[in-house]
Amino acid sequence: MRQSTRSKATKKFVAVGSLQPFAGGIEYQTRIEYDIRRAPRIWIESPRLERRSDEEPIPHMYEQERVCAFMPQIDWNREMFIADYVPGRVVQWLYFYEIWRATGEWFGGGIHPVVPEKTRRLATPIDTEAPLE
């Protein structure tokens, strides 16, 4: 990752850099934000990630906005180093994103959280990003 800043106002650590899963392939400008209360959050700033069609949203994202390459309360804990963990997970995600774009199938493994129909109507979606304490 190229640069990082600590923003005093929001007490947030931001790292940006370029990830290129395939040799000679597309480079993704990636932004990682970390605030101590939550698991790191990841955006792909460019190029724009794209669905395969209206009916085929990108798998393993939060709101089609943030990459979800690990389970926040299970794979990640505050003792871990972002640099050792996050870029490797994100580049793996991008690798399988590209293969998904080519085939329509997600080969990278993972889970899509299932919200039962009833609770979906009655309550707000499960916040997998709730503060860690």
Add this chain to the structure above:
Amino acid sequence: MQTPSSSTTHDLRTGHRLDEHLDDVAEVLQLDDARRRAAELAASELHAWIQSNPGLQPHTPLLYPQGSFLIKTTVRPRRDGRDRDEFDLDMVVELQGGWTGTPDQLFERIWDRLHAHPTYGRYATKKRRCVCIDFPGEFHMDVLPARPDADRRKNGHHTAIEVPDRKLHDWKESDPRSFAAWFERRCRERIKERFVSSSMSLLPEDVEAGLGALRKTVQLTKRHRDVIFNGDDDVPRSIVLTTLLADNYYGRRSTYLALRDSVERIDAWATATNGIPRVLNPVNEEENFAEAWNSESLQEFCRFIRRFLAGLHELDQARGPQELGRLLGVLFEEDVAAMAMKKYGERQAELFGRNEALYEPKDKGRIVVPSATAALVSESARAVPRGTNFGG
């Protein structure tokens, strides 16, 4: 034909990142194991049926495969713009004991027997030189009646045969088993040549890998032809492509490099020749496989080869699986490309699942799977951290 100016064994064994994708395409196109076994069983059955006929038995009939079925370069056929399930498999039924009747009589005799088979007989039809038996959903078997070619056998061509041509009411010379033997022999020779001047020993696996690469170049070229010409009559013949590819194969193990190099040499040869070049049958120099070529069809051929070469170069510039999948679709058709990319995806799932994937933190996180490719791995490469993709 050009020869490479330098031959190194390193060259010979070097892989290319596109190999696995072309191998996937070839696998999608070729005769699957289940069908191959079914074909072998059907052939066995037909063989027994012919042999058990009292009229034919004294002629010692022998049934054997020929053509792409024999040299293992079959590709799923494409007709009327669609891929078909039924492969075309060529067989010969040779009356080893000879046949003193006319060519038409031989044909009719074999036809009568095959047509009388209780199960398959109803699927038999007559073609110009063969009896075609259609095994629905499985394959078409083209059975060619034949007798030994006594004259050519006297001159040392021990497998030469004569085949009835119903249109000309005459015999046609052929020697499919010699051609198949040449195909393998030529391949072996070329591989051995590369090892002669080096200190490395030729391993059996070098020959097997080389034969595999050569076969795949034939399959991929035939497929590209089928996609481009899409049922036109004036297509480059398979035998012409097979002969040219075998003749221009110089022992590379990499499917991509073997294909690209061979197509490049054929391109150079086709454009350099004055007039209409010939593609002589390597086991019968009186036969020109390309005798039907005129200046128009030659132009078509050159255009086809040149376009294929450009497509292969473009493939090497693909920036990632999406573009690669698209370009494979242009060359070999979208559904086939999609199946090939799925095989690739499945393989990645397996490799990552076995924790064999690395990434290069100092090279923008580039993913490397050392067990699967010839790619170089730096010292700073690390295992992709474990985790479960989530969200959505």
